[in-house]
Amino acid sequence: xxxxxxxxxxxxxxNTHANNEIINxxxxxxxxxxxxxxxxxxxxxxxxxxxQYLKQNNTNPKDAQIAYEMSKSKNGRVKKAFKKFSSxxxxxxxKCYRARSKELLKESSRCIALGLSIFDATKISKxxxxxxxxxxxxxxxxxxxxxxxxxxxPFESLLNANTNRFYRLFFNTRxxxxxxxxxxxxxxxxxxxxxxxxxxxxxxxxxxxxDKLNNIQKSLFNVKDNKNITHQxxxxxALNAIKYKKDDVALNYLEKAYKKAYFQSxxxxxxxxxxxxxxxxxxxxxxxxxxxxxxxxxxxxxxLEVSINNIYYNIDIPNTKSAFNTLDQFxxxxxxxxxxxxxxxxxxxxxxxxFTDNSTLPHYAFVLExxxxxxxxxxxxxxxxxxxxxxxxxxxxxxxxxxxESRFIPSAVSFATAQGVMQIMPxxxxxxxxxxxxxxxxxxQFLPEVNLRYANKHLDSLSKQFNNNPLFIAYAYNGGAGxxxxxxxxxxxxxxxxxxxxxxxxxxxxxxxxxxxxxxxTNYYIYNNHLNKKNKLTLSSIFQTxxxxx
Numbered sequence: 001x002x003x004x005x006x007x008x009x010x011x012x013x014x015n016t017h018a019n020n021e022i023i024n025x026x027x028x029x030x031x032x033x034x035x036x037x038x039x040x041x042x043x044x045x046x047x048x049x050x051x052q053y054l055k056q057n058n059t060n061p062k063d064a065q066i067a068y069e070m071s072k073s074k075n076g077r078v079k080k081a082f083k084k085f086s087s088x089x090x091x092x093x094x095k096c097y098r099a100r101s102k103e104l105l106k107e108s109s110r111c112i113a114l115g116l117s118i119f120d121a122t123k124i125s126k127x128x129x130x131x132x133x134x135x136x137x138x139x140x141x142x143x144x145x146x147x148x149x150x151x152x153x154p155f156e157s158l159l160n161a162n163t164n165r166f167y168r169l170f171f172n173t174r175x176x177x178x179x180x181x182x183x184x185x186x187x188x189x190x191x192x193x194x195x196x197x198x199x200x201x202x203x204x205x206x207x208x209x210x211d212k213l214n215n216i217q218k219s220l221f222n223v224k225d226n227k228n229i230t231h232q233x234x235x236x237x238a239l240n241a242i243k244y245k246k247d248d249v250a251l252n253y254l255e256k257a258y259k260k261a262y263f264q265s266x267x268x269x270x271x272x273x274x275x276x277x278x279x280x281x282x283x284x285x286x287x288x289x290x291x292x293x294x295x296x297x298x299x300x301x302x303x304l305e306v307s308i309n310n311i312y313y314n315i316d317i318p319n320t321k322s323a324f325n326t327l328d329q330f331x332x333x334x335x336x337x338x339x340x341x342x343x344x345x346x347x348x349x350x351x352x353x354x355f356t357d358n359s360t361l362p363h364y365a366f367v368l369e370x371x372x373x374x375x376x377x378x379x380x381x382x383x384x385x386x387x388x389x390x391x392x393x394x395x396x397x398x399x400x401x402x403x404x405e406s407r408f409i410p411s412a413v414s415f416a417t418a419q420g421v422m423q424i425m426p427x428x429x430x431x432x433x434x435x436x437x438x439x440x441x442x443x444x445q446f447l448p449e450v451n452l453r454y455a456n457k458h459l460d461s462l463s464k465q466f467n468n469n470p471l472f473i474a475y476a477y478n479g480g481a482g483x484x485x486x487x488x489x490x491x492x493x494x495x496x497x498x499x500x501x502x503x504x505x506x507x508x509x510x511x512x513x514x515x516x517x518x519x520x521x522t523n524y525y526i527y528n529n530h531l532n533k534k535n536k537l538t539l540s541s542i543f544q545t546x547x548x549x550x
Contacts, residue, residue, distance in 0.1 A: 025327070025443045031056060034063055042072040045329035045413040052442065054081040061085045077417055105131050113139040118149075118172035126150050145169060154181040159190055167199045171206070179212055186219040195223055201233045208240045210509045221249045231260040232511075235270060239506055242277070242499065251277055264292040272296040276499060291375050295522050299539045312378050313530055315365060322357045327446050329411040335363065339370050358382070362408035379526050382408045383421070383448050390456060392532050397459060397470060398422070398452065399531075400523035401477055404516065410448045420451035424458070432457050471505075471546060474520035479513035493548045501546040 024030060032053040040046045050067050053059060059067075064085035071078045089097070096107060096115035101124045104115045113136055121129060129150040136143050148157040148169060158166050170182060194200055207213045207220065217240050225234065238253035251274065258270040268290045275283035281304075288300035291310060301308060325331055339347065348371050355364035365378040379399075381387070387395050405423035406412035418425050419442075424432070426442055432454045433440035444450045459473065465481055466472035475484040492504040508514040521542070529536045 028441060034066060037070055040330050041333060043333050044415045047071050047073055047078050048413045048417045051077055051081045109136045109138050112136050113142055118145060119174055121146055121149050122173045122177040155184045163194050163197050175211055183213045183215045185215050188222050191223060198228050201230050204233045204236050208236045209507060221246055225256050231257050231266055247277055264290055265294045268294055268296040293377050295518050302539050310376055312376055318356050320356045322355060322360045324354050324360050326359050327411055329413055332409060332411050339367055343371050366407050386449050386452050396528045396531055399527045400520050403523050404519050410446055419445040421448050422451050422455035424454055429454055470524040471517050471521045474517045475513055478516040479510050493546050496547055501543050
């Protein structure tokens with residue numbers, strides 16, 4: 001490793017509260033222990049270390065169970081890591097889970113019920129389905145589900161089923177089954193019934209953003225609002241109406257969506273779409289008055305030549321040595337919890353006296369934004385000594401992504417176990433270590449220099465694949481390069497009309513990636529025009545680059 005990293009390893013440590021012993025987690029000999037885990041608060045950070053403990057070669061089943069019980073989330077990656085210690089599935093059941101559908105039909109009713117999923121049931125013949133239906137009489141729920149799939153008209157059968165069965169079969173069957181056998185016009189009375197269930201929001205997501213369900217989409221012009229229907233669902237229904245040139249219907253949904261919107265960014269987005277529909281500049285003017293900096297409010301300000309007055313690039317700090325350990329995940333969790341509510345002047349003073357040097361600049365910016373209730377927004381430039389190694393365009397991109405990923409907090413750990421300033425997943429950082437021909441230590445990803453260097457390597461690849469386009473790189477950084485290419489295959493970012501590229505941005509199928517891309521693009525616009533004085537950009541020019549060549 002470079003000498004600079006070696007020196008960092010000597011000083012960047014985590015304080016264990018159980019015995020006040022100083023432990024360097026970036027040391028190659030560091031091992032997570034039960035004692036070390038014991039007093040840590042339940043959190044995604046603790047889950048990350050529990051996973052590392054379960055992966056260690058010397059962990060025994062008894063201690064693994066204790067560690068597993070400490071976890072915040074006993075599903076997903078923690079459960080996967082614990083699986084090798086958990087009780088084994090009986091061999092007779094394992095045989096059922098592993099059997100192919102054709103083989104299952106020769107087994108007992110219990111075995112068929114264990115091994116035959118709704119998804120797999122849509123892949124076998126009606127003759128085989130009827131055999132399964134006859135054999136699984138003791139399992140009426142699955143039996144009745146299979147009867148719907150095996151029926152001459154699954155759609156009609158679903159209309160006559162209860163709401164739970166409709167949603168279970170809609171979500172758990174294959175996409176081509178939904179498109180071929182469920183995509184028919186839904187009666188208004190049926191929509192009234194299923195819309196009273198919270199799963200209706202997920203149903204609309206599938207129907208409008210994920211599947212090619214044109215007939216169902218055309219059924220969604222008369223959905224009645226109720227307490228279970230979210231702002232996002234109403235907004236999606238508006239987009240669906242716009243697709244079919246039902247502007248009046250869309251406007252009605254947008255007005256309802258605006259009333260339900262909680263976040264300022266959601267209000268701005270809704271008003272901006274009302275402007276796109278009506279071309280009434282009074283709505284654009286309302287968006288331009290927003291205190292939140294997002295692509296809609298910034299674009300409105302640009303079009304109306306309104307100045308931005310709440311972005312701050314610099315924070316005055318005394319630049320004296322801080323007592324705060326920036327590598328301690330659990331100390332940062334305390335700050336997050338302490339500033340969540342009742343962040344008054346006394347607390348602010350406490351943190352202004354704690355976060356006093358450049359290493360704590362991100363932490364102080366986080367607290368200041370919370371104190372202002374985000375009315376002041378900080379676009380800081382931490383780690384300048386590291387970032388200066390990269391050209392200005394890469395700096396802009398890394399700051400844009402880093403701000404969204406972690407607010408530049410080096411000890412950040414996500415629910416998915418992504419690490420560090422740039423929130424790199426362990427499987428990716430391990431792969432990048434091989435590409436960089438470096439020895440791999442998962443804990444070094446909490447060191448900003450290492451994490452940023454790995455992110456830069458990853459961005460080299462994404463930038464080449466997506467022609468240096470910041471929005472498309474952001475999609476790929478969050479959802480994966482393969483996923484992003486599948487979105488383009490759906491026809492997104494191909495048309496030129498008054499709703500593009502905004503419509504394509506809203507059709508990205510993963511909600512998280514959809515929001516993430518817009519936030520990174522906002523950051524990119526702000527950081528570029530602050531750092532890249534020779535190549536300032538307008539949002540209008542950026543939007544023009546988002547239309548792909550056919």
